Amino acid sequence: MSEVKIVATLTPFPEHIETIRSAARAMVKPTHQEAGCLQYDLHESRAIPDVRDLATQGAVSFMFIERWKSEDDLKKHVAMPYHDDFLAILDGKLENISVQRLTAI
Template identity: 45%
Template sequence: MAEIAVVAISVAKPGHEELLREALEGIVGPTRKEAGVLQYDLHRDVQEPRRFVFVERWESQDALAAHAKSAHIQAYKKAAADWIEHAEIRVVSKIA
């Protein structure tokens, strides 16, 4: 099966940046232990510090789907829902 690459962006509501950062940092460790994860790195936009960006690589679509259903991701979504102004998940393909 083909490797899956994902860019996931979350923009914090003004005043909620640190709450969101802490919540996002909290899912990194458990996610990196999941079956099928190849890369799961959290970044913060230098020019727009309310914007957080995950760069992810997964062995398969099934691994990504299992991640989305995992207990820690579901708990994060519930906890962080009021702190997020905008969220976007993009599946991308490597060109070069």
């Protein structure tokens, strides 16, 4: 099987930023311990509505950049109890969620 690359972006409602930041951080350590995890990095980003005005910042998002040994390893990750707990915390607190599979070109 071939490696799987994922980028997951979570944009919380402003009143839930701290809750989502804390929950996202808590995902990193146990995920790194999974046998099939090659990379699981968490980043915080601020939208820049106008590239000509870098000082103006928009919404806060959290991005997971993930690499898995195989599709099966990703499926095991999603089946972990702490992943279910994380999804429960996210419920109703996100303005947007985007999960994308990456393919090199």
